[in-house]
Every structure is written in C-alpha cells, then in structure tokens.
Amino acid sequence: MTSQTHQTSAKERVLIFDTTMRDGEQSPGASMTIREKLELAELLQEMKVDICEAGFAASSEGDFQCVSQIAELMKDMTICSLARSTLTDIDRAGEAVKKAKSSRIHTFISTSPVHMKHKLRMGENAVLEAVGASVTHSRKYTGDVEWSAEDATRSDFDFLCKAIDIAIRSGATVINIPDTVGYSHPAEYGGLIRRLIETIPDSDKVIWSTHCHNDLGLAVANSLAGVINGARQIECAVNGMGERAGNAALEECVMALKVRGDSMPYETGVVTQKLSRASKMVSSITGFPVQYNKAIVGKNAFAHESGIHQDGMLKHRETYEIMTPEDVGVPSTSLILGKLSGRNAFRDKLESLGYVLDQPALNDAFKRFKDLADKKKHVFDEDIVALVDDQRAGDKERIALKRLKVVAGTDGPQTAEIELVIDGELQAAQSAGNGPVDAVFNAIRALAPHDAVLELYQVSAVTEGTDAQATVSVRLADQGLVATGKASDPDTLVASARAYVHALNKLEVRRQKAKAA
Ligand code: KIV
Ligand code: ZN
Numbered sequence: 001m002t003s004q005t006h007q008t009s010a011k012e013r014v015l016i017f018d019t020t021m022r023d024g025e026q027s028p029g030a031s032m033t034i035r036e037k038l039e040l041a042e043l044l045q046e047m048k049v050d051i052c053e054a055g056f057a058a059s060s061e062g063d064f065q066c067v068s069q070i071a072e073l074m075k076d077m078t079i080c081s082l083a084r085s086t087l088t089d090i091d092r093a094g095e096a097v098k099k100a101k102s103s104r105i106h107t108f109i110s111t112s113p114v115h116m117k118h119k120l121r122m123g124e125n126a127v128l129e130a131v132g133a134s135v136t137h138s139r140k141y142t143g144d145v146e147w148s149a150e151d152a153t154r155s156d157f158d159f160l161c162k163a164i165d166i167a168i169r170s171g172a173t174v175i176n177i178p179d180t181v182g183y184s185h186p187a188e189y190g191g192l193i194r195r196l197i198e199t200i201p202d203s204d205k206v207i208w209s210t211h212c213h214n215d216l217g218l219a220v221a222n223s224l225a226g227v228i229n230g231a232r233q234i235e236c237a238v239n240g241m242g243e244r245a246g247n248a249a250l251e252e253c254v255m256a257l258k259v260r261g262d263s264m265p266y267e268t269g270v271v272t273q274k275l276s277r278a279s280k281m282v283s284s285i286t287g288f289p290v291q292y293n294k295a296i297v298g299k300n301a302f303a304h305e306s307g308i309h310q311d312g313m314l315k316h317r318e319t320y321e322i323m324t325p326e327d328v329g330v331p332s333t334s335l336i337l338g339k340l341s342g343r344n345a346f347r348d349k350l351e352s353l354g355y356v357l358d359q360p361a362l363n364d365a366f367k368r369f370k371d372l373a374d375k376k377k378h379v380f381d382e383d384i385v386a387l388v389d390d391q392r393a394g395d396k397e398r399i400a401l402k403r404l405k406v407v408a409g410t411d412g413p414q415t416a417e418i419e420l421v422i423d424g425e426l427q428a429a430q431s432a433g434n435g436p437v438d439a440v441f442n443a444i445r446a447l448a449p450h451d452a453v454l455e456l457y458q459v460s461a462v463t464e465g466t467d468a469q470a471t472v473s474v475r476l477a478d479q480g481l482v483a484t485g486k487a488s489d490p491d492t493l494v495a496s497a498r499a500y501v502h503a504l505n506k507l508e509v510r511r512q513k514a515k516a517a
Helices: 034-046 061-073 087-096 113-120 124-138 157-169 186-199 219-228 250-259 272-286 307-315 343-352 359-375 381-394 436-447 492-516
Strands: 015-018 051-055 078-083 103-110 145-150 174-179 207-212 233-236 335-337 399-407 414-422 425-433 453-461 470-478 481-489
Touching: 015 207, 015 250, 034 051, 034 061, 034 272, 051 061, 061 078, 061 087, 078 087, 087 103, 087 124, 103 113, 103 124, 103 174, 113 124, 124 145, 124 157, 145 157, 157 174, 157 186, 174 186, 174 219, 174 233, 186 207, 186 219, 207 219, 219 233, 219 250, 233 250, 250 272, 272 381, 335 343, 343 359, 343 381, 359 381, 381 481, 399 436, 399 492, 414 436, 414 492, 425 436, 436 492, 453 492, 470 492, 481 492
Parallel strands: 015 051, 015 233, 051 078, 078 103, 103 145, 145 174, 174 207, 207 233
Antiparallel strands: 399 414, 414 425, 453 470, 470 481
C-alpha cells in the first residue's frame, strides 16, 4: 500500500524553512556542536529542506563559525542567519552567509506593545525606523531578506501593517508572522495572515511565512491555517524543537500536507522517507527523547496494540493507517542482523537507515556491531542507530572511557574502578557512592574535577527485552552553560559513564565557545 496521499496536478509549493539549529537550539539544554550541526545540515539538505536557518551569527563566535561553514559546504539549500535589527548584527550575518550559493538574512524586531514597551523600550516611530534601516542594510549583503515582526500575533493590526509595508518597501522578500508566544489559534492566525495579505499594498511581491510556537499545542495547526490563508513558507523544527514548548514540528507539517493533499492542495519538496532519520539524529544530538506517541516519528506512531486494530490491519492496512511507516522512513521490519551477519549486510543495513560511513568509520562501526551481537542475540535497527550515533558522539573527544568495573548489590558500599584517557593519557581512579551510578560518576569526577551540576540522568531501553541496550542521557550545567551527553550500551553503567563523559566533553566545547565569544 502507498499512503493515502492525493496527487493533484495543481498543488502550490510551500517552502520548508528549518530552524532546528537556531530556534531549536534555544531549547534549554539542546545546544549542538559545530560537527553535529554540520551533520544535521547535510541531512536537511538531502531531505530537500528549502531554507536552513543555521544559527544567529552575532550571538557567538561558535554560531558565526557554524553558519559560515554550513554556508560554504551546503550548496543545495538556502542558508540563513538570524540578525537583530542592529547594523552590527546584520554585518555579522552577512559575513557568515557570504559563501553560500544561496544566502538569506533574517532580521527581526518586536512589534507588539508589550515587547516594545518592556523589552525594547522603544516607541513606535523608532521601531518603524529600525525596520527600514535593518532591511535596507541587509539588502547590501543578499537579495533574499526575510523580515519578522516578533510577537506579531499580539501586535496592533494597523501598526503591524505599517511595519510590514516599510519592510517590503525597503526590500524584504519574505515577511514572517511569528506567533512568538504560542498564543494564537488556527482561526485567528489564519485570519491574520489573510487580512494582512488583503491589506498590504504589495503583498503579492513577497512570500508570506508562518513561525508558530507550541505553548498551547497549536503550532502545527496554526502553521497549516497560515498556509490555507496564503502563507507559502512554514518555519518549523525537527521534533518540534524550540523555545519553551517548541516550534511547529517539521515532520508533522510536511506529512499533514502530504497526506491531506485532498483538502489542502499544497506540496513541499521534502523527501519524507528521511523524516524518521532526522528525528533520531536530532534526539541523539540533543539528548531530548522523542515522546512515544509523538505524531509521525514516535515509537508508537505505527504500532497497533489492540486486537481489534491488529485484526483490521491484517485484513487491510488502510483500516487503521493513513500513511505507511515507509513513507516516513521507518523500515517495515526492525529485526535484522545477528552475530553471523557479514560486513556487506551491515553496510547495506546502514545505508537503508540513512548512514553512509567512510571506510574507517565503517570498520569501527562493524567492530562495535560484532561486539554488540556477541552480547545480544537480536540486533534491531534501533540498536544499529544507537551504535552509530554513539560512535559519532565519541569522535575526537578530550576524555574517553577506557575501562569500567562496578561492584553493586545489597551489601554496599557500591564502588567503581574506572580508567579514562584524558588528553591522550591513561588515568585510573576508584570511588564509592550511594549506588553504582553515583560511584561511577564520583570516579569520573575524581579524574576530571569540575563544578558542573547534574541536571538530568535518564535511562531508556533502545528495544525490548532484558538484553536490550540502555540509552542514557546526562545533562550537566555549569555557570549558565548546559550540555547533554548520550550513550548506549547493553550495560547500563557503561552507558551511564560514557554519557557523563560525553556531556563533560560537550561542556568543555561550550566553555571554549563562550570564551571565544
Ligand atoms: O519566535 C520568534 O518570534 C522568533 C523570531 C526571531 C522569528 O523566533
Ligand atoms: Zn521563535
């Protein structure tokens, strides 16, 4: 069966603007390294996302480098940097995207009374002046300038129109209407987009864009209402990452338009078969688990539990499925390899899961797969994903786990003996703790002393069964910097140690970034 998508010839194109690396990264604890962002950018490009907001160049040297490198390397999508309305922000954004084949500057200022009064402390005239100056200045760097009215949905309509009119007359090519605080609802948001398009004189000269936050759980619905009423760009993020409750989820917007093309005659260019991979990558990078019942990419999105549903599915899949798992890149069967599987089968499997590894990485992954298959009878797709993501997380890190031995059980104290390679040097320590995890973390702290606070320790099983791998997420916070580490292993304590070390490594990268900024 194919999904219930409806092919009509007259579908209008909706651009997908991904902001996982900018607004998404603003989720507390979700920061990403340059290497992780480059990897994600590559996948977004393969997925045929139209515009990638790679960061906020003026916010830090790290973000600047990141936007610049993505701009230099990704030639098949537009690369965008966010900029406030100041000339220095715009200069930084312009500099960062200058090597892009197709570049965009996205500049914004608040237009709501509450933001102008309390945040900007600017009057209406000053805001309008800033709109004109920022767009005019951005146009010196690129012909593709997006202007956003921050908190548009709580702005006075006439003032919003004035600001948009100035932005268009100053050269903006995209007008974005953010529901910054996730306050609007579909009828209201769709109505606002329609009214703006009907009111603004040159509204047909620009692309109208949605940017909806999910505070009331309405981000995707609002974005679609925007499209139905004339918007032709959706700003969204993989897994709905973003400030507070997040942004509209990219995978939900894309699949809603694909599956309901009968009543929403719009199409995106996104290769939907890569949505599951993107979701897993973002979850792995950020350490944010995907809710089991999350639409499109949740573990249970295609699981049928009740007898009645299973019976219906066996008789005819469309009884309970409006799209197939294959449509979003979930393979139909997840039981795959075992310890007798060879290198070619392993490479084929990796490719079917969306991973193309170079030879050294493939060799390393294959070795790790064999080790895992020795410990675990069935190696599922989820195990392979965890294994490769884990390998990526451990690349070129300052601290690496070499060996761990833990004594646990009813007769305390629980102790851990650990060996870490720190800056190339092997070091060993032994510690006790209130439980084995505490003992392991104390031993790491003995070798790599730090003041970071453990904000989150979370264990989940990659698959089912007592031999399942455990995925552990560890979040550390230190002086305003936050880093999440993640690791998987059939031994929960080994996964815990590796996740802690991964978080420490990421925290170190953040410290360097913060120092350089
Ligand atoms: O939510 C918001 O208003 C934003 C703008 C910067 C576009 O993220
Ligand atoms: Zn936002």
